[in-house]
Amino acid sequence: VTHYLTANKLKSRAQDYLSLLIKLYKAKKPIRFVISSTAVSIKMTIARFTFGFKDGYADEYACTLSLREYRSYAAKRVKPKKKKKKVAKKGKTRSKSAVKVSRGSVVVATGSLYSTAVGGTKLNATVKNRTVKVMLISPNAKYPYYIQTLTNQPLGWISKANVRGS
Structure with a gap:
């Protein structure tokens, strides 16, 4: 197993990384998921995060992390479409509209x-x-x-x- 890690400043303890992941998970805010040397750079949220010791080995944590793509949402103001006014062509007249004929008309x-x-x-x-x-x-x-x-x-x-x- 080969591990690659790129960071400006490494954390001194494993518990510091766990605390950061727990904080991000509880905040339910988007994080940036980047795979180096590729074009993958996606906003995601942490859907599920569990951790603990595996097989009684106290020096290493076993973690499960599920990510979900983040899609921003917001209310949009929708303006009704304006109806275009029909303009009669010059030289043409409209016919009279029908008049309702009733008793006494x-x-x-x-x-x-x-x-x-x-x-x-x-x-x-x-x-x-x-x-x-x-x-x-x-x-x-x-x-x-x-x-x-x-x-x-x-x-x-x-x-x-x-x-x-x-």
Whole structure:
């Protein structure tokens, strides 16, 4: 067995080395593990350290040392990503957003009128770009809007595609 030791100043007793290892083990702080003549230089912590006399021989200590690679950890401040604002290109205009049509809404209507809620009887009347008021709504019907004039004269039922909010 060949032992290599490089140190600027050697300790005089074996107990001094044991005391140093015990201190490092209890501190749970990283140490630098270096293998000379190689590129190995790793931060490590002492995971387990035991020592004692072997086979009753009181002049030499038997030690077991387990090392674990140290990985630093810290809380990081994370900033949310800023959303880029979309800028409309020059010359192009946006279409109007959809307006929710509800009972009492004043809308512009265009199309043929129907007299029953299910759209069974077509009236001989049409409206074209006429401002009207929605009086009833039947959400699942083919002609869901019952409209009347702004002076409260009933007109009839009209399809959803023909009604736009004003």
